[in-house]
Amino acid sequence: MLYKTLKLNTEDQKATRDGFGVGLVEAGKSDERIVALTADLKESTRVEAFAQEFPDRFFEMGVAEQNLVTVASGLANYGKVPFVTSYATFSPGRNLEQIRTTVCINDVPVKIIGCHAGLTVGPDGATHQALEDIAIMRVLPNMTVVVPCDTEEARKATLTLAMTNKPAYLRLGRDKTPSITTSETSFELGKGYYAFETDSADVTIIACGALVYNAIIAAEELGSQGINVDVINMHTIKPLDRDIIISAAKKTGAIVTAEEHQITGGLGSAVAEVLAEEYPVPIEFIGVRNQFGQSGTPAELMKFYKLDSESIKGAIHDVLRRKG
Amino acid sequence: MSLTDVQLKNLETKANDIRMSILEMLVAAGSGHTAGPMGMADIFTALYFHILNHDPKNPEWVNRDRLILSNGHIVPVRYATMAHAGYFPVTELNTLRKFGSRLQGHPERHALPGLENTSGPLGSGLSQASGIALGLRMDANSLKLSGASALFPKPHVYCLMSDGELDEGNSWEAIMFAGNRKLSNLTAIIDRNNIQIDGMTEDIMPLEPLADKWRAFNWHVIEIDGHNFTDIIDAVNQAKAIIEKPTVIIAHTIPGKGITEIEGDYKWHGVPPSKDQAEAWLKGLRTLGGKIEGGHLD
Numbered sequence: 001m002l003y004k005t006l007k008l009n010t011e012d013q014k015a016t017r018d019g020f021g022v023g024l025v026e027a028g029k030s031d032e033r034i035v036a037l038t039a040d041l042k043e044s045t046r047v048e049a050f051a052q053e054f055p056d057r058f059f060e061m062g063v064a065e066q067n068l069v070t071v072a073s074g075l076a077n078y079g080k081v082p083f084v085t086s087y088a089t090f091s092p093g094r095n096l097e098q099i100r101t102t103v104c105i106n107d108v109p110v111k112i113i114g115c116h117a118g119l120t121v122g123p124d125g126a127t128h129q130a131l132e133d134i135a136i137m138r139v140l141p142n143m144t145v146v147v148p149c150d151t152e153e154a155r156k157a158t159l160t161l162a163m164t165n166k167p168a169y170l171r172l173g174r175d176k177t178p179s180i181t182t183s184e185t186s187f188e189l190g191k192g193y194y195a196f197e198t199d200s201a202d203v204t205i206i207a208c209g210a211l212v213y214n215a216i217i218a219a220e221e222l223g224s225q226g227i228n229v230d231v232i233n234m235h236t237i238k239p240l241d242r243d244i245i246i247s248a249a250k251k252t253g254a255i256v257t258a259e260e261h262q263i264t265g266g267l268g269s270a271v272a273e274v275l276a277e278e279y280p281v282p283i284e285f286i287g288v289r290n291q292f293g294q295s296g297t298p299a300e301l302m303k304f305y306k307l308d309s310e311s312i313k314g315a316i317h318d319v320l321r322r323k324g
Numbered sequence: 325m326s327l328t329d330v331q332l333k334n335l336e337t338k339a340n341d342i343r344m345s346i347l348e349m350l351v352a353a354g355s356g357h358t359a360g361p362m363g364m365a366d367i368f369t370a371l372y373f374h375i376l377n378h379d380p381k382n383p384e385w386v387n388r389d390r391l392i393l394s395n396g397h398i399v400p401v402r403y404a405t406m407a408h409a410g411y412f413p414v415t416e417l418n419t420l421r422k423f424g425s426r427l428q429g430h431p432e433r434h435a436l437p438g439l440e441n442t443s444g445p446l447g448s449g450l451s452q453a454s455g456i457a458l459g460l461r462m463d464a465n466s467l468k469l470s471g472a473s474a475l476f477p478k479p480h481v482y483c484l485m486s487d488g489e490l491d492e493g494n495s496w497e498a499i500m501f502a503g504n505r506k507l508s509n510l511t512a513i514i515d516r517n518n519i520q521i522d523g524m525t526e527d528i529m530p531l532e533p534l535a536d537k538w539r540a541f542n543w544h545v546i547e548i549d550g551h552n553f554t555d556i557i558d559a560v561n562q563a564k565a566i567i568e569k570p571t572v573i574i575a576h577t578i579p580g581k582g583i584t585e586i587e588g589d590y591k592w593h594g595v596p597p598s599k600d601q602a603e604a605w606l607k608g609l610r611t612l613g614g615k616i617e618g619g620h621l622d
Contacts, residue, residue: 035462056462057462059458061501061503062497062500064446064497064500064501066448066451066493066494066497067451067454067494067497067498067500067501069496070451070452070453070455070494070498071449071451071452071458071501072455073448073451073452073455074392074441074451074452074453074455074456074457074458074459075369075455075456075458075459076455077433077452077456078455079439079457079459079463080459080462082455088416097445098445098494099446099511101442101443101444101445102441102448102451102452103446104445105433105442106433106434106441106442107433107434146480151482158511187393315503321418
């Protein structure tokens with residue numbers, strides 16, 4: 001059943017970027033060190049409210065993502081806590097080396113906000129659909145990687161990341177999505193939790209971002225058919241909650257990972273790395289398979305690239321067959 | 325503010341000592357860059373021994389001037405100068421590029437107190453310096469440093485860059501940004517030695533008219549002889565007096581300066597001298613090019 005503080009709500013949908021915008025203003029009120037920079041995407045990355053509230057702490061950088069993150073590195077080096085916003089394909093897509101050298105090796109608290117990540121950007125097409133950003137961020141030492149599942153979790157993640165003295169990447173979506181978490185739901189960096197749990201589960205889905213909702217729907221539907229499914233919301237990809245992954249593998253002996261990202265290098269790879277070392281069990285991966293996206297509605301794309309709840313159900317059947 | 329004869333003599337002697345240390349550490353390391361560090365020895369000497377407001381015993385002092393090195397590959401000259409300035413023992417210079425050393429092949433902020441920033445990949449130092457200058461200006465009124473204000477922010481931020489790294493797009497993003505923000509507490513110093521790894525800058529990717537380019541991006545431009553201490557110090561004083569814009573000092577330098585055999589030769593960009601070469605060159609430096617017998621370090 002659904003975790004006690006969660007409540008699925010498809011009525012009043014919001015995007016994770018919306019929650020970030022609200023959280024950043026809250027964080028800014030409690031910590032004067034927080035500043036925000038954007039690469040000509042103030043409105044769509046939802047940093048506009050912060051800019052209005054704190055005009056002296058907001059910097060428009062123009063369409064220059066390399067400078068965006070390196071100026072932020074300097075500000076953080078001096079003692080500020082900069083949040084830098086752009087689209088994920090551009091930041092961290094275009095400025096990877098600057099992030100590696102001036103943020104991660106420097107080890108300064110720059111918070112990289114990658115908006116419009118994943119296929120659900122929709123009509124903009126492949127150039128704007130970041131499907132590799134989790135991989136390139138989680139491979140960097142000192143980096144934290146968070147992929148919130150809904151707007152409220154994005155708000156809490158923003159508040160939490162504002163308080164860490166480390167580099168961080170926060171992956172956000174453009175599309176409005178159902179809400180899952182509530183004001184009662186706690187957010188603990190680096191700790192996954194069971195969003196949906198059954199007593200004698202046959203399989204565990206480990207999901208992040210928009211796919212958490214699809215996973216819960218798949219679990220609910222399969223439950224009514226007598227297949228018991230657990231769903232873990234793994235909002236923090238790095239540092240990864242190894243304990244919950246290992247205990248899930250021991251409990252069910254079958255894992256499905258689900259993410260709006262290339263299978264290579266993302267959440268699925270991270271989970272597989274842990275289980276290969278600690279407790280190997282059959283794993284099926286829901287994610288994009290070595291392809292770029294294309295124009296379409298988010299729903300069309302999720303179905304075509306097999307990220308929808310029907311595809312997750314298919315993966316559960318596959319992994320149960322392998323489990324034997 | 326101009327230099328006395330004694331001050332000038334002391335700076336020249338110090339720069340000579342630093343050049344010798346650079347050669348010694350490169351030979352001990354067995355790899356590294358020769359031309360750039362030798363060419364920048366005078367500017368580093370002027371900065372650490374005359375210009376910078378700093379405290380080698382308290383490298384994290386909040387009101388220190390910030391020296392950001394953008395072209396990290398010339399870091400041997402920074403290490404050598406810092407050692408001579410008292411940041412760490414001169415003997416530690418021989419650990420350059422060795423396993424476990426604080427003196428990494430390219431500078432790492434956390435490896436050695438006083439380094440300020442990590443660099444090596446080119447073109448991002450000026451952005452980092454701009455961010456620091458921006459932060460200092462935001463807090464100018466609260467830093468409690470005598471005379472500091474939003475209009476006259478202190479401390480000052482210096483960014484040392486190469487001419488070759490002006491090929492990088494990131495450099496021009498930073499130049500545009502600092503000009504836009506009128507970061508008058510930022511001074512860029514370009515090592516205009518006209519060489520890069522593959523040849524002469526004007527053959528690889530011409531930069532001229534370089535001063536005009538910076539002016540077009542709303543910077544105050546000063547061109548100097550980068551081996552003339554009076555020039556260097558006067559230019560920095562002028563840069564601090566300009567409050568409408570950031571200033572760039574285009575310092576014309578000779579790569580490999582001090583070693584006649586390699587001066588101006590781009591092939592010495594990224595290689596160290598052999599032991600024999602270094603011994604001969606050190607003898608030259610020790611005798612100030614044969615002008616004196618022996619040397620003050622003997």
